[in-house]
Each structure stands twice: as structure tokens, then as C-alpha cells.
Amino acid sequence: MCLHCNYQELLTSVNLEATESRLRVLEVVGNNSFPMSAGDIYKTLERNSTINRVTVYRILDLLVGSGIVERLSTGGRSAYYGLAPNNFHKPHPHFYCKQCGQMDCLNPDSLTVKVESLSKTFPGRIDKVEVRLDGICKNCLKQN
Amino acid sequence: MCLHCNYQELLTSVNLEATESRLRVLEVVGNNSFPMSAGDIYKTLERNSTINRVTVYRILDLLVGSGIVERLSTGGRSAYYGLAPNNFHKPHPHFYCKQCGQMDCLNPDSLTVKVESLSKTFPGRIDKVEVRLDGICKNCLKQN
DNA sequence: ATCGAATATGCAATATTGTTGCATTAAAAA
DNA sequence: TTTTTAATGCAACAATATTGCATATTCGAT
Ligand SMILES: [Mn+2]
Ligand SMILES: [Mn+2]
Ligand SMILES: [Zn+2]
Ligand SMILES: [Zn+2]
Numbered sequence: 001m002c003l004h005c006n007y008q009e010l011l012t013s014v015n016l017e018a019t020e021s022r023l024r025v026l027e028v029v030g031n032n033s034f035p036m037s038a039g040d041i042y043k044t045l046e047r048n049s050t051i052n053r054v055t056v057y058r059i060l061d062l063l064v065g066s067g068i069v070e071r072l073s074t075g076g077r078s079a080y081y082g083l084a085p086n087n088f089h090k091p092h093p094h095f096y097c098k099q100c101g102q103m104d105c106l107n108p109d110s111l112t113v114k115v116e117s118l119s120k121t122f123p124g125r126i127d128k129v130e131v132r133l134d135g136i137c138k139n140c141l142k143q144n
Numbered sequence: 145m146c147l148h149c150n151y152q153e154l155l156t157s158v159n160l161e162a163t164e165s166r167l168r169v170l171e172v173v174g175n176n177s178f179p180m181s182a183g184d185i186y187k188t189l190e191r192n193s194t195i196n197r198v199t200v201y202r203i204l205d206l207l208v209g210s211g212i213v214e215r216l217s218t219g220g221r222s223a224y225y226g227l228a229p230n231n232f233h234k235p236h237p238h239f240y241c242k243q244c245g246q247m248d249c250l251n252p253d254s255l256t257v258k259v260e261s262l263s264k265t266f267p268g269r270i271d272k273v274e275v276r277l278d279g280i281c282k283n284c285l286k287q288n
Numbered sequence: 289a290t291c292g293a294a295t296a297t298g299c300a301a302t303a304t305t306g307t308t309g310c311a312t313t314a315a316a317a318a
Numbered sequence: 319t320t321t322t323t324a325a326t327g328c329a330a331c332a333a334t335a336t337t338g339c340a341t342a343t344t345c346g347a348t
Contacts, residue, residue, distance in 0.1 A: 112257070
């Protein structure tokens with residue numbers, strides 16, 4: 001959970017109506033300590049109430065499009081979602097466990113990427129830099 | 145194309161029988177100057193001969209598993225494949241164009257990642273570090 | 289070279305993840 | 319309140335990848 005985030009405000013700050021469904025999706029994403037898949041988010045929401053799977057996908061697209069949620073690739077088939085970097089929440093790399101699918105957020109300073117020199121000469125537009133480490137997590141290592 | 149790669153040898157070096165299909169898949173991957181999807185590889189092979197789509201997937205799994213081909217995530221739905229880093233071919237970041245799906249290999253030195261300090265303290269096993277830049281490529285920028 | 293075992297490939301069906309079109313409901317504006 | 323717009327639900331569909339099992343190919347021993 002991000003102490004600095006009022007989800008209601010976050011939504012209105014990007015000109016999105018703070019509907020019940022959007023708030024609930026954003027809460028699940030924001031209150032989780034690690035990124036999760038659309039399926040996971042849907043299952044979490046379904047436990048306590050009812051929402052359509054498609055609505056979850058649409059809301060995630062919306063939140064990613066408006067820049068308050070970040071879509072992360074994994075070493076697996078599905079994208080994961082977490083709160084997008086902001087003033088209180090620096091960009092950081094992630095670790096993806098190939099075995100259990102768990103994704104961890106790594107310390108923003110644990111790994112440095114120097115992209116400035118490239119940005120100057122690269123002929124296209126760079127919107128995002130994603131750094132992901134793949135491997136086997138501590139727990140899964142133990143089990144083997 | 146990698147001048148240092150003899151694909152036949154490459155296969156046998158990892159104890160894989162150099163079957164016709166495997167050679168052809170590896171050639172397509174290795175001779176291409178940028179990573180491509182399983183579907184692209186399949187289409188390329190189908191143009192001149194015949195191979196089953198499933199076989200392409202299975203061979204790619206095999207090649208990735210044996211470490212001679214690298215599976216790369218994209219900002220899109222499908223994985224892309226390229227020759228895995230080796231002595232003649234340093235690890236490097238990639239650029240993915242969200243619009244046309246083209247993936248480019250960036251210069252290994254264009255972007256520095258310091259992962260040593262993390263590796264020392266991280267409790268899991270790190271097999272791979274993937275750095276991907278997402279954005280809009282030069283060509284797609286022009287068209288808008 | 290021949291036979292039997294192991295491996296590779298093909299094919300159909302299925303799974304997983306994500307998207308689209310359109311009807312319905314809820315909310316905002318007039 | 320009425321009209322208009324936006325959000326959600328539902329069913330169908332699409333793209334990508336995987337599985338099970340049948341067939342074909344290759345390998346190793348004789
Ligand atoms: Mn994170
Ligand atoms: Mn490359
Ligand atoms: Zn794990
Ligand atoms: Zn492009």
C-alpha cells in the first residue's frame with residue numbers, strides 16, 4: 001500500500017471518473033506489495049463482490065493509459081500490473097520467478113541503468129525502460 | 145547472421161540432434177538481424193518448405209532450454225526469439241516499438257546495468273537480466 | 289542390413305490470455 | 319425529469335501457446 005496515494009484523488013487527477021469498479025481495481029493493485037496479473041486481480045475482486053472479467057481488463061487498460069498503473073512484462077505469458085512510478089515511488093527493477101510466477105519489486109538503487117547517452121542518439125521515442133531479472137525465487141529454491 | 149556460428153555445431157554442442165527442422169528454425173532465428181516471434185519464424189519457414197506450427201514451438205522451447213536461443217518478452221502479447229548471448233555476442237538491451245511490433249537490438253554498451261551488488265545479497269537464483277525499452281520507432285514516428 | 293527402442297514431428301483438440309460488439313445500466317448534463 | 323453520455327456486463331471471438339496421442343524418423347545393437 002502506498003501511504004501517499006489516495007486512490008479517489010489519483011483517479012480524478014487524471015480525469016477518470018472514480019467509479020466503484022475502478023476504485024476497487026486500483027485498490028487491489030495499489031494495496032498489493034507486488035505486481036499481479038489481470039487474472040489475479042479479477043479473482044481477488046470476485047472473492048468479496050462481483051465484477052466482470054472484461055471490465056477488469058478494460059479498467060486496467062484505462063489505468064495504464066492514464067499512467068497511474070504500470071504494465072510489466074514477465075518471463076511468462078501474462079502481463080502483471082503495479083502502481084506506476086511517481087514522486088513517492090521511484091522506478092525500479094523486478095524479479096520474476098519462472099517457477100511460481102511470483103514477481104518481486106527490487107530496490108530502486110539495487111541496480112543502476114544509464115540510459116541518457118542512448119536517449120540522445122536514439123532515433124525513436126522512448127517511453128519506458130523495463131528491467132526484469134528472471135530466475136528462481138528463494139522459496140522455490142528451497143523446495144528443490 | 146553470426147559469422148562465428150555454425151548452427152550444426154551449435155546444436156551438437158548442447159547435445160541436440162541436428163535435425164533438419166531444428167537447423168532450419170535455428171537458421172531463421174540466427175540469420176535474422178532482429179528478434180522475431182514464433183509466428184514470424186513459422187511463416188518464414190512455411191514459405192519455402194513445410195513444417196508444423198507446433199514443431200516450431202517445441203523446437204524453440206528446446207533451443208531456449210539448451211541456452212542457444214534467447215526468449216525475449218515484448219510490450220506485446222507474444223515472445224520474440226533471438227540468438228542467445230555468447231562469447232561473440234554480448235548481452236544487450238532491446239527496443240520494442242509498440243506500434244509496429246518491430247524489435248531492435250541495441251548496442252551492448254549503449255546502456256549500462258550494474259547488477260553485481262544485487263547478485264550478492266539477493267536470496268534467489270538470477271538466471272537472466274532483461275532490459276527492454278518500449279516506445280515508437282523512427283519509422284512509425286514519421287508516419288504520424 | 290535388419291530389427292526394436294528411442295526420439296522427433298504432425299495433427300487435432302484444448303488452454304490461457306486478452307479483445308470486440310452490442311445490449312443494459314448508471315451517471316452526468318440539460 | 320428527460321436526454322445524453324459513459325461504464326459495465328455478457329457472449330462471442332481472436333491470438334498465442336500447450337497437450338495428447340498417432341505416425342514417422344533416427345539410432346544402436348545385433
Ligand atoms: Mn514494483
Ligand atoms: Mn538482440
Ligand atoms: Zn518461486
Ligand atoms: Zn514501429
